[in-house]
Amino acid sequence: MTTTKPAIPINSPIIGEEERAEVMKVLESGALTSASAEGGEYVRRFQKSVESFTSARYAVAVNSGTSALYAALLALGVKAGDEVLVPSFTFLATANTVLLAGAKPVFVDIETTHYTMDTEDLEKKITDRSRAVMPVHLYGHPAQMDQIAEIAEKKSLSIIEDAAQSLGANYRGRATGTIGDIGCFSLYASKVITSGEGGFLTTSDDALAARLKMVRNHGMIHGYDSAVLGANLRLPEMEAAIASVQMAKLPSFLEARRRNAVALTGLLEGLEQVILPSEGGECEANWSLYTVALPENRDKVKDYLASNGIGAAVYYDPPVHRTPLYSETEIGRVALPRTEWASRHVLSLPVHPRVSQDDIKTVASTVRNALES
């Protein structure tokens, strides 16, 4: 089967001369990675840029967002017999890493304004075995962190924020990923900045930061002295070099995304069959994805956009609990009506920095035409 790349794809990495020059420096240095506890020169430089951008005391670079979530669970001591509360309306990694840590993911429904964890359902799903909660800042819109933090405090749960999609998003002026115990980010190619693959964690807890550095490096500090279980989760130096350059470009990327999101909202407003995304009062989204809901005709609109060169995409259908890995077990046999609704009706439209104002007009008029066709 041949597939043509859409003229306006849903996402597109922006890699320039600066990234190429830094990669060349790494190649010329010959130091492609470092198994030292603190990481290589470029890893440390990247971590510093994250610390200054997010105001977290510590950033720990790893080789994917999945590794970040897994490292967070290991560092917090989550183990077999424990339960971790997660949404099902997310990428698989949120729940899969709980299974990888030997614990049980317990699925919580979402609210349908921003598609993040519903706090009433969260309270209902807590048991004596609950150990941690993993809110996801889906599409780059912050979850309801005040309410989640209050429930977590009352029930002695750790908070791992899945901030894979939300670098640059803020909740009451604080960077997402710095509100709970640990924040987990992804540098995958579709994210607001990328090194191809990659990820990092943020925390302001001294002991957790030290543990996370051990977990990413098989527990080693000085040679074979592992006292905690870890794995090789290290970010290679070339990826760290790319990620450092991308961090410097992040503010301009975020500005372009916001400009596009605002313009698209202006052009789509008033359409009865489309529910537009919005920012909650205390929230600043990073517009990682601009996601509308089309309660009547999502798939028809998606196909129409695709046939007109616009890469609209559905995240996530099926939701995690409906994938065979989960649906065939007791973990997946759970009623999540709002998750099911969202998975049938959401559609993400392109607003990434390569999308021009003319492209935005094309996207909006094509959506209108699709609804009228």
Ligand SMILES: Cc1ncc(COP(=O)(O)O)c(C=O)c1O
């Ligand atoms: C919500 C969410 N969690 C976790 C991940 C995992 O990140 P990665 O693909 O870098 O492993 C992703 C991204 O793909 C994601 O979108």
